[in-house]
Amino acid sequence: xxxxxxLAGHSDADVATHxxxxxxxxAAGLADIGALFPDTDAAYAxxxxxxxxxxxxxxxxxxxxxxxxxxxxxxxxxxxxxPYREAMRARLASALGVSTDxxxxxxxxxxxxxxxxxxxxxxxxxxxxxxxx
Numbered sequence: 001x002x003x004x005x006x007l008a009g010h011s012d013a014d015v016a017t018h019x020x021x022x023x024x025x026x027a028a029g030l031a032d033i034g035a036l037f038p039d040t041d042a043a044y045a046x047x048x049x050x051x052x053x054x055x056x057x058x059x060x061x062x063x064x065x066x067x068x069x070x071x072x073x074x075x076x077x078x079x080x081x082x083p084y085r086e087a088m089r090a091r092l093a094s095a096l097g098v099s100t101d102x103x104x105x106x107x108x109x110x111x112x113x114x115x116x117x118x119x120x121x122x123x124x125x126x127x128x129x130x131x132x133x
Contacts, residue, residue, distance in 0.1 A: 014049035016072045016105070019124035020092065021049070021056050027130045028065050053095040060130065067096045068129035071104035075116050075123040081107040 021033045030036075036059075037044045037052055044052075057067065070092065074081055081088070085105050093100040110117040 015122045015124040016074050016088070016126070017049035017053050017092070019126040020070055020072050020128065021053055023070070023126040023128045024053075024056055024060060024067065024130065027128055028060055028063055030059070030063070050091055050095050053092070057096055064132055065130045066133050067098050067102070068131045069098065069102040069104075070096060070126065070128040071106070072124055072126045073106045073108060075108055075110060075125070077109050077112070077117055077119055081105070 018033055025032055025036070033052075036056070037047065060066070072092070085107075086100075088105045089100045089103045092105070093103045096103065112118070115121050116123055
């Protein structure tokens, strides 16, 4: 997404996908994203977070889980996500192995308050439903 601000992170700094990965892992009772893909491992430097998401979905399948649905809320002042929402939903749905109607992507601001309001960073929250096939 074009924006005059950027994010710094060990992988690609995709906060929405990282939040979704942690929600999936937590729902399955597994370790968090940092344990699976540590920022101390050069193999994950600049990694595509959607690729990591696909790897997590494969691990969940091995553990007997499949994704039922997922929802992500991105908290930032900019960029505005509305023009990208459907593309984000489609990309996440593909990695999750579900239809786009099972994936929600939303955005909100903090009305100028806090680190997100000052443009110092972006936050995201995610929830998901896992099912046993």
